[in-house]
Amino acid sequence: xxxxxxxxxxxxxxxxxxxxxxxxxxxxxxxxxxxxxxxxxxxxxxxxxxxxxxxxxxxxxxxxxxxxxxxxxxxxxxxxxxxxxxxxxxxxxxxxxxxxxxxxxxxxxxxxxxxxxxxxxxxxxxxxxxxxxxxxxxxxxxxxxxxxxxxxxxxxxxxxxxxxxxxxxxxxxxxxxxxxxxxxxxxxxxxxxxxxxxxxxxxxxxxxxxxxxxxxxxxxxxxxxxxxxxxxxxxxxxxxxxxxxxxxxxxxxxxxxxxxxxxxxxxxxxxxxxxxxxxxxxxxxxxxxxxxxxxxxxxxxxxxxxxxxxxxxxxxxxxxxxxxxxxxxxxxxxxxxxxxxxxxxxxxxxxxxxxxxxxxxxxxxxxxxxxx
Amino acid sequence: xxxxxxxxxxxxxxxxxxxxxxxxxxxxxxxxxxxxxxxxxxxxxxxxxxxxxxxxxxxxxxxxxxxxxxxxxxxxxxxxxxxxxxxxxxxxxxxxxxxxxxxxxxxxxxxxxxxxxxxxxxxxxxxxxxxxxxxxxxxxxxxxxxxxxxxxxxxxxxxxxxxxxxxxxxxxxxxxxxxxxxxxxxxxxxxxxxxxxxxxxxxxxxxxxxxxxxxxxxxxxxxxxxxxxxxxxxxxxxxxxxxxxxxxxxxxxxxxxxxxxxxxxxxxxxxxxxxxxxxxxxxxxxxxxxxxxxxxxxxxxxxxxxxxxxxxxxxxxxxxxxxxxxxxxxxxxxxxxxxxxxxxxxxxxxxxxxxxxxxxxxxxxxxxxxxx
Numbered sequence: 001x002x003x004x005x006x007x008x009x010x011x012x013x014x015x016x017x018x019x020x021x022x023x024x025x026x027x028x029x030x031x032x033x034x035x036x037x038x039x040x041x042x043x044x045x046x047x048x049x050x051x052x053x054x055x056x057x058x059x060x061x062x063x064x065x066x067x068x069x070x071x072x073x074x075x076x077x078x079x080x081x082x083x084x085x086x087x088x089x090x091x092x093x094x095x096x097x098x099x100x101x102x103x104x105x106x107x108x109x110x111x112x113x114x115x116x117x118x119x120x121x122x123x124x125x126x127x128x129x130x131x132x133x134x135x136x137x138x139x140x141x142x143x144x145x146x147x148x149x150x151x152x153x154x155x156x157x158x159x160x161x162x163x164x165x166x167x168x169x170x171x172x173x174x175x176x177x178x179x180x181x182x183x184x185x186x187x188x189x190x191x192x193x194x195x196x197x198x199x200x201x202x203x204x205x206x207x208x209x210x211x212x213x214x215x216x217x218x219x220x221x222x223x224x225x226x227x228x229x230x231x232x233x234x235x236x237x238x239x240x241x242x243x244x245x246x247x248x249x250x251x252x253x254x255x256x257x258x259x260x261x262x263x264x265x266x267x268x269x270x271x272x273x274x275x276x277x278x279x280x281x282x283x284x285x286x287x288x289x290x291x292x293x294x295x296x297x298x299x300x301x302x303x304x305x306x307x308x309x310x311x312x313x314x315x316x317x318x319x320x321x322x323x324x325x326x327x328x329x330x331x332x333x334x335x336x337x338x339x340x341x342x343x344x345x346x347x348x349x350x351x352x353x354x355x356x357x358x359x360x361x362x363x364x365x366x367x368x369x370x371x372x
Numbered sequence: 373x374x375x376x377x378x379x380x381x382x383x384x385x386x387x388x389x390x391x392x393x394x395x396x397x398x399x400x401x402x403x404x405x406x407x408x409x410x411x412x413x414x415x416x417x418x419x420x421x422x423x424x425x426x427x428x429x430x431x432x433x434x435x436x437x438x439x440x441x442x443x444x445x446x447x448x449x450x451x452x453x454x455x456x457x458x459x460x461x462x463x464x465x466x467x468x469x470x471x472x473x474x475x476x477x478x479x480x481x482x483x484x485x486x487x488x489x490x491x492x493x494x495x496x497x498x499x500x501x502x503x504x505x506x507x508x509x510x511x512x513x514x515x516x517x518x519x520x521x522x523x524x525x526x527x528x529x530x531x532x533x534x535x536x537x538x539x540x541x542x543x544x545x546x547x548x549x550x551x552x553x554x555x556x557x558x559x560x561x562x563x564x565x566x567x568x569x570x571x572x573x574x575x576x577x578x579x580x581x582x583x584x585x586x587x588x589x590x591x592x593x594x595x596x597x598x599x600x601x602x603x604x605x606x607x608x609x610x611x612x613x614x615x616x617x618x619x620x621x622x623x624x625x626x627x628x629x630x631x632x633x634x635x636x637x638x639x640x641x642x643x644x645x646x647x648x649x650x651x652x653x654x655x656x657x658x659x660x661x662x663x664x665x666x667x668x669x670x671x672x673x674x675x676x677x678x679x680x681x682x683x684x685x686x687x688x689x690x691x692x693x694x695x696x697x698x699x700x701x702x703x704x705x706x707x708x709x710x711x712x713x714x715x716x717x718x719x720x721x722x723x724x725x726x727x728x729x730x731x732x733x734x735x736x737x738x739x740x741x742x743x744x
Binding site: 071134267274298300307 | 627646661673
């Protein structure tokens, strides 16, 4: 067979602090590479086709200049973008992997890849990096996932049945200490993580307040069972929270003003779970919002827990993969996905996901390569 | 016996938010009341003489206008100040209390008091107050303390062997998860609580960094075993912490800039214990320092615990009263106190304590009425 196109999306150059990534500048589609699927050497590995890519907010932090210290390993400029992906095995020289297998884990943003992917993988020596910098390439090696056989769409492994679902599930189970009748506030409640938290909270018998940035997202949150969904762009945190609080659990996906308002409206002995702070992923350090209500920590005897999913998932993974796909099939847990068609749409999908700006329903952004 | 003077210090009127209490305006010495110790009716209670008063930072919050909601019950304007005190029983009609007994607990700032003190005690109905407002008058009823018989000065029950010592002890045991070789940073390390935390940390085999506001306090912290004591007024947090960190545990008595700098210099999986934030007790809400490093909560997988001593002390009280007085006698735990002589000095002692501004050694401020 002759070589065929193997398009990719390259992380072309670092995004300055405080700036937004720009399509065509930082994320560049390149349709020129080719691959011969029959003859490409596997070197003991296996060849995959990417079916779905999963743009997620944490990736923004990896798109920095590599000299800026942070918690994640920076991606390699000039190499393909990396994220969780759903892959299908085409050929294999590796035991345990055979043609037709479905995998979920970290991979290149390119159509076909010889695994383990190498081009965007750093030769990692922890001693060269701050102790708190984690090598993201090391986590989430592609693992087998069962074929849902039509019981739910395969791409839900990039959503409620994958990393975002696991993030919500593990952190809620570990930190929320949810009690029936308590009140939770979830920011970015229409996001992949937020929408799962809303549903876990309802299953625990909690009253749920949740914020998002458009009226259609408000309706989406309501459809998930949220008791008090609101649009923070038209109704302020300071108006809603005193009225419907106090809050026993705050699940933070946003940071900044949302976190500050939550602190002011917690109940005594409340718990705050800090999952992410998407409001400031594109903000320079000096321009960040300053939290003024930290004194509520002692005044209200609060506990606040920050986490990164890879460090807490292990204890919950077995139960998650046992329970959640079943709950999805049975309709106990719902999720929506916003599908972008084709690899060429991936840069746009990523930036739109970060901006959260489309005025349609919420849900997890997924890029589909199924038809390529 | 004829009536004798029974001087008092009155909480004359609320202190505005963002302002400092002023001697003679908010705290007013009144030498005119009298009492007949032989004939004053006890009504089934008991008569005490105050030996020592214990001005402490949390009292500032109680000196507000009672219409401003907060975690502590506001004191009653016009009634005596209330704090932890060491008392001696003179006469008693109550079982379990006899003349000569020594007590430690909440009482009026006056020389002689019929217990339970009533004038500054609110008729408390929790339903009239926000759920998170605790009635401070209800905690710390005067309890018997053993006479140290000269093994240590009695006033240490207002210091390392009393509420400040217990605050440090219970919170450190409950939240620090201290491991040998780890690093702790203690702000206000020369304070009553901070100096105890330094010593508990050293006994746990930790490296201790601690800040205070004068060079003599730096020397005091060094004498307690602190490895890296520094004067934050002449050496910035941002200079010391990156050099001597990262920090596994941060013990916060200060808030504001100290908390923000600590967040930026934590180690992964670090713990932050929020005991108090004295930097902002006299700051209006809108003028508070804004914390910009809350994202370190998830980036470093941090846990932050706020607490109020009455809610955590019970589990640690027995062990505290068994261990700490003994450790004080044996010199394993040291403390310094700054004694103000006479009730008339109490207003000044309180304001000085809040300002932490004297340029002598640190230590707990105590007002002695022993010679009155």
